[in-house]
Amino acid sequence: MTRGIYIVANDKVTENAIALINSIHIYDPEVTIYLIPFNDDYHQVIDQLNKLHNVRIFPDLQLLENLTNRIGEIFDRDFLALPNKMRKLIAWFGPLEEFIYIDTDIVVFEKIADNLDKLAEIDFFCCDYHHAKDKLRNIFSPLVKEQQIFTDTQLEDVFNSGFWASKKGAITEEQLDTALRECATHREYFDFTEGVTDQPILNYLILKLIAKRGNLVKIPGGGPGSWGGSRNFQQQEYILYDRGQKLKYLHWAGIKIQPGCPYWEIWEYYRNLNPGVPPVAIPVPAKKSQWQETVDSVKNQLHQLKNK
Numbered sequence: 001m002t003r004g005i006y007i008v009a010n011d012k013v014t015e016n017a018i019a020l021i022n023s024i025h026i027y028d029p030e031v032t033i034y035l036i037p038f039n040d041d042y043h044q045v046i047d048q049l050n051k052l053h054n055v056r057i058f059p060d061l062q063l064l065e066n067l068t069n070r071i072g073e074i075f076d077r078d079f080l081a082l083p084n085k086m087r088k089l090i091a092w093f094g095p096l097e098e099f100i101y102i103d104t105d106i107v108v109f110e111k112i113a114d115n116l117d118k119l120a121e122i123d124f125f126c127c128d129y130h131h132a133k134d135k136l137r138n139i140f141s142p143l144v145k146e147q148q149i150f151t152d153t154q155l156e157d158v159f160n161s162g163f164w165a166s167k168k169g170a171i172t173e174e175q176l177d178t179a180l181r182e183c184a185t186h187r188e189y190f191d192f193t194e195g196v197t198d199q200p201i202l203n204y205l206i207l208k209l210i211a212k213r214g215n216l217v218k219i220p221g222g223g224p225g226s227w228g229g230s231r232n233f234q235q236q237e238y239i240l241y242d243r244g245q246k247l248k249y250l251h252w253a254g255i256k257i258q259p260g261c262p263y264w265e266i267w268e269y270y271r272n273l274n275p276g277v278p279p280v281a282i283p284v285p286a287k288k289s290q291w292q293e294t295v296d297s298v299k300n301q302l303h304q305l306k307n308k
Helices: 012-025 043-054 061-074 082-092 112-120 131-135 142-146 172-183 197-211 265-269 290-306
Strands: 002-008 032-037 098-102 106-110 124-126 163-167 213-215 234-235 238-241 247-251
Touching: 002 082, 002 112, 002 163, 012 032, 012 043, 012 082, 012 106, 032 043, 032 061, 032 082, 061 082, 061 142, 082 112, 082 172, 098 112, 112 124, 112 163, 112 197, 172 197, 238 290
Parallel strands: 002 032, 002 098, 124 213
Antiparallel strands: 098 163, 106 247, 124 163, 234 238
């Protein structure tokens, strides 16, 4: 059985991709990794990752192009903020029979592919506290609950689209096409207010099409968190812990990775693991004016009130 990892990247996220792949490789140097190009500007990043860790390009670029074109036909041009983020859906039709998909703004702290053993019991898993912390925010509108599109129990399975796993064929091309058409005719189901693209659609697909689902944090006592905005993680060398449990991964979702961001030294460590690759030089962001700090503070307070 072929198992491994998919990422989506282009040259713009080369530095993040290096940090992610370095972290995967240090714990599992033999794992198979495929890069799905975000767009046509991917030659620098695949060249770099292939030289460092033998990362391979997704082998059927025509199939990927066909999927991209199909999504463009199904959805109106103003429906999806970044349509190419939907390219990760090709994972169900690629060479890996069991796979984990990982966003490039993540680093891992273990032999992450070992979690694929869970697919002996289920057909899909995620590993986050999205529902516990954000409920349906950035996924579904209140209409989905009001109209009982999904049950309350199903809605407890919503997840962040940056880290998840499944099996080849768990969703067929016909099922995918039908479900995407349903999404395209019901924009009112989704919460796109904060600029997300693939996450609402992917959640709809999983809740609709895959019955045997799991979440790795749903264990007695709760598993460790993963969000880079959480300030309560404890650091031991370059690994993070949550209530004594080692994190599986850290995800800077919604956070720009730059000097001064949460856990910057963690990202910097994994990015600079390769002596043959010059250390990355990312400029320190300019200090905000007092006026901008005040504006940002008011925006944050309004955001918190909106999501209470």
